[in-house]
Amino acid sequence: MVPGAVVVVTKLSRLLLVLGFLIATISGNAAVLPFERADVLYHSYTGGGININGPAILVRKSIGDSVSVSAKHYVDTISSASIDIEVILGASTYEEERVENAFTFDYLNEKTLMSFGYTNSEENDFLADTFSFGISQDMFGDLTTVSMGYAHGSNTVGKTGAPAFAETSQSDNFNLSLAQVLTKDLIMSAALDVTTDAGFLNNPYRKVRYIDTPTTFLLENEVYPKTRTSTAIAMRARYFLPYRAALHAEYRLFQDSWDIKGNNIELGYTHPFMDDWVAEAHFRTYAQTKASFYNDLFPYSNAQNFLARDKELSTFNNNTIGFGISYEFAKGEGGFIDKASVNFKFDHIQFNYKDFRDATQTSFTPGTEPLYKFSANVMQLFLSVWF
Amino acid sequence: MLHKITLSLLILLSLSACSLEPWVKPYERANLADPIMSFSQDPLSQGYIHHVYQAREGARGAEGGSGGGCGCN
Numbered sequence: 001m002v003p004g005a006v007v008v009v010t011k012l013s014r015l016l017l018v019l020g021f022l023i024a025t026i027s028g029n030a031a032v033l034p035f036e037r038a039d040v041l042y043h044s045y046t047g048g049g050i051n052i053n054g055p056a057i058l059v060r061k062s063i064g065d066s067v068s069v070s071a072k073h074y075v076d077t078i079s080s081a082s083i084d085i086e087v088i089l090g091a092s093t094y095e096e097e098r099v100e101n102a103f104t105f106d107y108l109n110e111k112t113l114m115s116f117g118y119t120n121s122e123e124n125d126f127l128a129d130t131f132s133f134g135i136s137q138d139m140f141g142d143l144t145t146v147s148m149g150y151a152h153g154s155n156t157v158g159k160t161g162a163p164a165f166a167e168t169s170q171s172d173n174f175n176l177s178l179a180q181v182l183t184k185d186l187i188m189s190a191a192l193d194v195t196t197d198a199g200f201l202n203n204p205y206r207k208v209r210y211i212d213t214p215t216t217f218l219l220e221n222e223v224y225p226k227t228r229t230s231t232a233i234a235m236r237a238r239y240f241l242p243y244r245a246a247l248h249a250e251y252r253l254f255q256d257s258w259d260i261k262g263n264n265i266e267l268g269y270t271h272p273f274m275d276d277w278v279a280e281a282h283f284r285t286y287a288q289t290k291a292s293f294y295n296d297l298f299p300y301s302n303a304q305n306f307l308a309r310d311k312e313l314s315t316f317n318n319n320t321i322g323f324g325i326s327y328e329f330a331k332g333e334g335g336f337i338d339k340a341s342v343n344f345k346f347d348h349i350q351f352n353y354k355d356f357r358d359a360t361q362t363s364f365t366p367g368t369e370p371l372y373k374f375s376a377n378v379m380q381l382f383l384s385v386w387f
Numbered sequence: 388m389l390h391k392i393t394l395s396l397l398i399l400l401s402l403s404a405c406s407l408e409p410w411v412k413p414y415e416r417a418n419l420a421d422p423i424m425s426f427s428q429d430p431l432s433q434g435y436i437h438h439v440y441q442a443r444e445g446a447r448g449a450e451g452g453s454g455g456g457c458g459c460n
Contacts, residue, residue: 258445286444
């Protein structure tokens with residue numbers, strides 16, 4: 001073998017090799033259509049000076065034996081006086097609404113389930129359209145499910161108060177997952193996700209700060225790279241306990257071309273009781289390193305080609321503790337409804353930033369302010385009906 | 388590093404699936420078919436929580452929830 005031949009196998013060709021291998025091994029039994037169900041949900045997020053709430057509705061219906069369609073309507077009503085706003089504009093609040101509508105079409109053709117999707121998301125300063133395609137197949141006696149998909153998104157970015165501001169960005173997403181039954185009580189899955197973005201990737205309102213005098217700082221616009229590529233892999237498992245309860249675990253690893261490296265672990269426990277009730281509790285921890293062009297306080301104006309002070313690109317961790325409870329009713333009573341449930345979920349998330357300082361605390365010399373931290377409460381209340 | 392781990396995991400999983408007969412018979416899948424064993428019990432709720440994290444973390448993708456895999460239908 002030529003010594004350099006191995007090097008020629010690029011990352012992309014490795015991925016294609018794996019995809020080809022998996023496709024070649026597909027054989028076996030038919031997939032099935034998703035369940036027919038309807039969900040009506042109210043969601044609420046409160047934390048870091050931000051309140052976001054609104055309704056969401058999802059309806060999925062089969063047409064014959066081979067087609068399933070779904071429609072989703074989702075609303076975020078946002079009221080924000082976050083630290084990002086306060087540093088730039090002073091104490092003020094902005095309000096806006098995001099409306100998302102999504103449609104999917106699933107087609108079962110003998111052994112293959114194909115899915116087509118379209119999502120539209122609209123805010124007063126951001127429009128996003130996404131088209132997706134996926135294919136999924138069970139095989140090896142239904143012990144294995146392989147799924148793969150592609151999605152393309154087109155975004156138009158505006159800026160309130162600046163009618164002439166108009167930017168665009170595009171994203172392409174490739175995903176592959178494999179779910180595997182290991183024992184009669186254990187199922188695992190592995191997922192790979194590669195996403196590339198190109199275009200205007202900044203938040204047009206966010207700014208960086210740099211040292212003006214030893215006791216003051218000034219603000220200037222952020223400058224992001226025009227491209228970003230990220231890879232994420234995840235492993236998940238669910239284990240059935242002998243007394244009818246379930247444990248679940250997840251590990252996800254992430255890295256991107258901006259030098260962010262992240263990972264999260266989640267552990268959870270699901271416990272049915274008294275025939276109609278199901279309780280669930282979970283713990284999740286996440287940590288990431290900063291983007292290469294992130295800095296809380298730059299030494300001077302235009303200190304480098306790319307500039308960012310988004311706390312989402314900083315070094316930080318967060319910990320979530322959450323629980324849920326659901327009550328099932330109208331089970332097996334005949335008629336139009338097979339089953340229904342009412343559900344409540346609550347998550348408490350604590351964010352701890354390692355190199356993002358609270359610049360609203362003006363009594364400190366720039367760069368010596370306390371590190372920022374905040375907690376958020378996330379609540380969901382929803383009704384589900386299977387029919 | 389990440390790509391090597393990914394490649395190894397995928398090939399291992401694929402090979403394990405190729406080389407073995409189905410070892411969990413259909414009549415042994417009652418536990419797997421229980422709704423508490425589903426990776427995506429509530430798609431709307433799950434999508435919302437993913438959105439909460441995506442908006443506040445640098446990481447994205449491979450959130451799961453696309454379903455499938457229990458082989459119990």
